[in-house]
Amino acid sequence: MRAAALTRRFGLWLATGALLLWSLGPIYWAVATSLTAPTDLVAQPPHFLPPRVTFEHYGKLLGATSSYLGTDIQSVWPQFSRALVNSLVVSTLATVATVALAAFGSYAFVRLRFPGRNLLFVLIVGTLAVPAYTVMIPLYRLLVCLHLIDTYLGITLIYVSAFLPLALWLMRSVYQSLPLSLEEAARLDGAGRTYTLLFIVLPIAAPGLIASAILTFLSAWGQFMIPLVFSPTLATKPLTVLIPEFVTKNYVDYGLMNAAGVLAILPPIAVVLFLNRYLVQGLMAGSGK
Amino acid sequence: MTQQAALPVGAMPRPERRREVVPRDERWLGLAFAAPVVLLMAALVFVPLGLTLWDSLHRVDPMRPGTPFIGLQHYIDLMSDTNVRQAWLNTVAYVIIAVVLETLGGLGAALLLQRIRVGRRWLLAAVILPWALPPVVNAIVWMWIYNPSYGLLDGALLRFGLISAPRVWFNYRATALFLVSLVHVWRMMPLTAVILLAALQSVPRELYEAAKLDGAGPVQAFMHVTLPLIAGGLAIALSQSTVFAFNLFDEAWILGGSSLDTRTVVAQVYMSAFQNLHFSYGMALSVLVMVASCLVSLVYVMRVYRETRYG
Numbered sequence: 001m002r003a004a005a006l007t008r009r010f011g012l013w014l015a016t017g018a019l020l021l022w023s024l025g026p027i028y029w030a031v032a033t034s035l036t037a038p039t040d041l042v043a044q045p046p047h048f049l050p051p052r053v054t055f056e057h058y059g060k061l062l063g064a065t066s067s068y069l070g071t072d073i074q075s076v077w078p079q080f081s082r083a084l085v086n087s088l089v090v091s092t093l094a095t096v097a098t099v100a101l102a103a104f105g106s107y108a109f110v111r112l113r114f115p116g117r118n119l120l121f122v123l124i125v126g127t128l129a130v131p132a133y134t135v136m137i138p139l140y141r142l143l144v145c146l147h148l149i150d151t152y153l154g155i156t157l158i159y160v161s162a163f164l165p166l167a168l169w170l171m172r173s174v175y176q177s178l179p180l181s182l183e184e185a186a187r188l189d190g191a192g193r194t195y196t197l198l199f200i201v202l203p204i205a206a207p208g209l210i211a212s213a214i215l216t217f218l219s220a221w222g223q224f225m226i227p228l229v230f231s232p233t234l235a236t237k238p239l240t241v242l243i244p245e246f247v248t249k250n251y252v253d254y255g256l257m258n259a260a261g262v263l264a265i266l267p268p269i270a271v272v273l274f275l276n277r278y279l280v281q282g283l284m285a286g287s288g289k
Numbered sequence: 290m291t292q293q294a295a296l297p298v299g300a301m302p303r304p305e306r307r308r309e310v311v312p313r314d315e316r317w318l319g320l321a322f323a324a325p326v327v328l329l330m331a332a333l334v335f336v337p338l339g340l341t342l343w344d345s346l347h348r349v350d351p352m353r354p355g356t357p358f359i360g361l362q363h364y365i366d367l368m369s370d371t372n373v374r375q376a377w378l379n380t381v382a383y384v385i386i387a388v389v390l391e392t393l394g395g396l397g398a399a400l401l402l403q404r405i406r407v408g409r410r411w412l413l414a415a416v417i418l419p420w421a422l423p424p425v426v427n428a429i430v431w432m433w434i435y436n437p438s439y440g441l442l443d444g445a446l447l448r449f450g451l452i453s454a455p456r457v458w459f460n461y462r463a464t465a466l467f468l469v470s471l472v473h474v475w476r477m478m479p480l481t482a483v484i485l486l487a488a489l490q491s492v493p494r495e496l497y498e499a500a501k502l503d504g505a506g507p508v509q510a511f512m513h514v515t516l517p518l519i520a521g522g523l524a525i526a527l528s529q530s531t532v533f534a535f536n537l538f539d540e541a542w543i544l545g546g547s548s549l550d551t552r553t554v555v556a557q558v559y560m561s562a563f564q565n566l567h568f569s570y571g572m573a574l575s576v577l578v579m580v581a582s583c584l585v586s587l588v589y590v591m592r593v594y595r596e597t598r599y600g
Contacts, residue, residue: 015401016412023415026475027422029441030430044455045444105326112319113311120327127334129583131536133555134575137562138337138344161333164326193318222423224539225555229563240425244543254433261426268421276414279421283480284487 027265034058034259041255057259076246080260082234083242087264089152090227090238091220094159098167098216099209101160106171107197111183121168128165132226140229150235158230159220167212173285174208175201211282214275218268239264341572349569356569363573373574375549376557379466380535383553384585386470387477387534392527394474395481402482403489413486420479428543431472435459435544462550469551472540477533481526488522489515528589535582554578 033041034057036050061080108114109121139158140149148154178201186196202209224240231237243260246253272279345363347356367373398416405412419427434441437457446452458464492515500510516523538555545551547560555578562571 012401012404015397016405019398019401019412020415022475023419023479026427026430026434027418029434030426033433042439044439045448046439046441101326101329104322108319108322112315112322114316114319114323117319117323120323123335124326124330127330127338129579129586130334130338131555131575131579131582133536133538133558134341134572134579135334135337137568137572137575138340139333140563141568142337157329157333161329164330168326193315218421222421222425224423224425224542225559229559240423243429244425254436254439257429258433261429264426265422268423269418272414272418272421276410276417279417280413280483283417283483 030258030261030265033254034262036255038253038255057255058263060256061259061263076256079234079242080239083237083239084263086231086234086236087221087238087240090155090159090236091217093152093156094163094220095213095217097156097160098163099213101164102167102171102212103202103205103209104197105164106168107175107201109168110172110175112193121172125165125169128169132162136226136229143230150231150233152236155227155230155236158226159223162226163216163219167216170212170215170282170285171205171208174205178204207278207281208285210275210278211285214271214279215282218271221267341576344569345573345576347569349572351566351568363570364577366570367574367577372549372552373554373557376552376554379541379550379552380537380554382466383470383473383537383541384531384534386467387473387537388527388530390470390474391478391481391530392523394478395526396485398478398482399485399489402486413483416482417479419475420477422476424476424539425543427476428472428540431468431475431540432544435468459545459548459550465545465548465551469537469541469544470534472544473534473537476540477530480533481530484522484526484529485519488519492518524589528586531589532582532586535578535585 032048032050035053035055036047037052037054037056040047040051060075062077063075109117143149143154143158146154148157182200182204183196186200187193191200222240223238227236227238227241231241234242239260243257243264246257246260344356346358346360348359348362349356402409402413402416435458437443437455442458443452443455447455458468496514496518497510500514505513536555537553538559541551541553542556542559547556547564552560554574558571558575558578561567561574
């Protein structure tokens with residue numbers, strides 16, 4: 001019996017190790033590659049640990065100039081910093097706008113009675129089944145007409161329209177789980193509906209708002225196809241579009257690309273580490289009950 | 290749209306049963322709160338969707354004058370387009386590989402997570418992590434792992450003597466499809482795991498004890514207690530993984546570019562519309578992809594309804 005328990009425990013440890021290796025192994029490899037000198041990268045078999053830790057790939061990304069094989073070359077800091085700012089600005093704007101619209105909109109769909117509300121809600125959440133590329137071509141022509149291609153406003157609007165249905169769906173389940181009695185008590189005390197929403201309902205709904213914000217931010221941060229079409233220049237081009245461009249015709253600088261990738265995954269890693277409780281709730285609620 | 294974490298299943302808002310006079314201020318406030326959402330979605334989703342359907346019946350091509358009505362000509366041409374057919378076959382392969390691996394791996398991870406007591410929160414965070422990262426960065430990291438000369442994959446295979454010389458895996462269509470799918474599986478398996486973990490946690494513990502008293506082993510308990518009770522979650526997870534694999538673009542585009550061996554239907558839409566500038570041809574194909582992806586996920590949704598009614 002004790003032997004069986006030991007085998008079971010060993011099996012659990014083995015499975016946990018395999019799962020961790022699968023999930024974190026590639027991330028470790030990206031970090032190790034980004035710290036390995038170019039001459040050590042071209043080795044077979046590959047080094048599991050960088051033989052000499054170097055920050056030269058990060059220097060190329062973050063420094064004013066850098067040297068490669070003894071000659072001074074232009075660093076990519078001007079493009080990289082621009083794309084980093086673009087990613088941050090667009091993701092933040094999209095997150096704030098989406099959560100704000102969903103907080104008020106969803107409250108209206110759950111608690112306020114107005115003509116057509118059920119039909120509208122079903123139609124809007126139904127657009128979750130409409131993939132981005134199906135509406136992308138008319139949107140492209142529309143934004144060209146409005147001179148909104150390659151502007152923060154244009155990209156943000158498209159992101160909001162893409163991520164709003166999920167946020168509405170999530171906030172709906174949050175509002176539905178709140179007790180009505182709370183709002184009725186506030187009303188009896190003479191509070192108006194807007195006041196009740198702002199100062200009584202929203203504070204209790206905060207975990208749901210955070211979950212929607214996380215899902216929206218991560219989706220916007222990782223978006224590739226939409227900015228590939230709508231952000232042609234560095235005016236709004238995000239990291240996800242810039243990094244693959246580091247591949248030149250005859251040379252792929254894997255050290256540089258992995259370093260850029262490691263910097264680009266820092267915000268999502270921070271979110272998963274510090275906010276994983278909200279993230280898991282959001283994923284579970286968002287996947288329909 | 291492409292990147293959503295979830296697709297809602299069932300649960301439509303129920304109409305108010307009791308008829309009472311709705312105060313006028315409530316009606317106006319409701320309309321005011323909902324109006325920005327409705328206007329935005331109308332302008333950026335519903336109108337463009339209508340335009341896509343309409344334009345797919347016309348010839349809209351910036352290189353050629355006029356937009357004549359051509360009926361279903363694009364749809365007919367799509368049927369005989371060999372590139373399009375190849376892209377469909379690739380997508381079907383991606384869907385099958387991804388759904389099978391994500392479901393098996395996700396179920397395994399969920400069962401493991403449910404058994405772990407100490408540090409489950411951190412293990413869960415580690416499992417979710419790949420899902421949170423930008424797909425483009427994942428693809429680049431894996432591209433380096435797959436590198437034929439200096440990559441980790443060939444290095445490991447050489448060390449264990451499984452291959453005698455480095456191989457360029459992307460030269461073979463079957464391995465290229467599999468390796469692209471693997472990157473997608475790495476990103477999407479966490480979602481399946483989280484959905485199944487939620488389903489597993491809702492199974493009452495007493496049922497397992499009852500099964501044990503009836504003399505059921507772990508395999509029997511899994512087949513007769515766990516599986517039927519997580520069928521709903523399983524259907525949601527399956528429909529999620531199918532829809533996401535159907536809409537695969539980022540990983541395939543970074544790893545394979547425009548190569549016909551790994552091109553997905555979504556990549557074909559992108560190339561038709563934005564590289565070859567055949568706008569309406571791309572739109573017609575995008576309509577077909579949307580319909581196909583909805584139909585496939587509908588199959589799972591129907592199953593959920595049946596399971597919840599009889600289950």
